[in-house]
Amino acid sequence: MQLDPRSTSFGRHETFPLRYGWLPKGFEAIEEDPQTLHKPEIAMIKLGVGRNMVNAIQYWLQTTGIITIDGGGAHATELGKMIFAADYNGGDPYLEDDATLWIVHWLIASNATQATGFFWFFNRYAAPRFSDKELLEGLTDFVNNTLNQKKRSQNTLKSDISAITRMYAAVPGRTDEHLDSPLTDLGLIEADPHSGYRSLRTNRPFLPVTALHFALSQRFAAEPEQPALPVRSLLYGDDGKASPGAIFRLSESGFMEKLEQLMGTYPSCYELRDTAGVNQLYRGSELPDPLSILEHYYRSSL
Structure with missing residues (x-):
């Protein structure tokens, strides 16, 4: 979630990419x-x-x-x-x-x-x-x-x-x-x-909003003392932290569209605010942990 030059790993997959099954x-x-x-x-x-x-x-x-x-x-x-x-x-x-x-x-x-x-x-x-x-x-x-x-x-x-x-x-x-x-x-x-x-950044209309919900919840969980995260960090990850926007290869408009969709579905989980000229995403009072998000998704998909 956070890049640490003292703790890195390369090539441990024995040259084999992840395969079906x-x-x-x-x-x-x-x-x-x-x-x-x-x-x-x-x-x-x-x-x-x-x-x-x-x-x-x-x-x-x-x-x-x-x-x-x-x-x-x-x-x-x-x-x-x-x-x-x-x-x-x-x-x-x-x-x-x-x-x-x-x-x-x-x-x-x-x-x-x-x-x-x-x-x-x-x-x-x-x-x-x-x-x-x-x-x-x-x-x-x-x-x-x-x-x-x-x-x-x-x-x-x-x-x-x-x-x-x-x-x-x-x-x-x-x-x-x-x-x-x-x-x-x-x-x-x-x-x-x-x-x-x-590998292009696009709007990715078929990205399930649950995946973004899960990723954002993990980002907030990794920084429990932070009430808000800068949208720039979530989009570009140029601060050494994992970026949902970059990892999902979302354009800026695509990221904001997915975020609006997410906030419309779960209005008590997130809030966008401009604070001192910095666009930030605030955690809501009812933001669940990542596992709860996944459990709710699977149960609702039955």
Whole structure:
């Protein structure tokens, strides 16, 4: 949620982007046996993947906040149970709901500690069109000059660039569609025949307002002493904090339209005010925590 140069991570996905089925299957496996991910031979059979993929599945489960790991093994978080557990009412155990996918994306791209490369791309990299080479140059500059980590391996940074583009960009002619990430459906990165890729800020009318509600609630929860957050920070994230506007690739007009829609639906949760010339979003008296937002959404979707 907040970038800290002392706590960063690159390339821990073993070069594997998040794939269809990994989060549900990984969650189910650790619910059956919390030690599954610590038993590679058993995990390989149960999950139907190779050893490196087992590590990648564990990484994505942790990065999305679906599980935590300690000496006693892996344990489902309340968030993980809310989405995947069969004994919860509602939920989205097969990741079929667009709102869940947008929230999974937010959880990854806002995780500055465990997915620093993804956090950098969605919160700090502003070029609308780019190539793999330009992305690597941008990430290298960020690592060297902002994080002051000049000894980072170029191969590690390249693996993050590859994971970002493969996880979000649907590439024409690819023959392994069944293995692609569900996040390609969000349209946040597209193949561009002229410059490699494009990632444009747009109005995104199909962004579920619940995803923005969840993200804003997490931002407020991360700063409980703050009654309001600057709209600029929420739009651009140039203060080292996760930005819903940037992560969802919303234009300014698109962000404000979604915010107006959100405030119309939940009038007691947010209020926009101009304070001393600064446009700020105030937390309302009835702003729920992120899990309550998700629970209400799933129950109302039944």
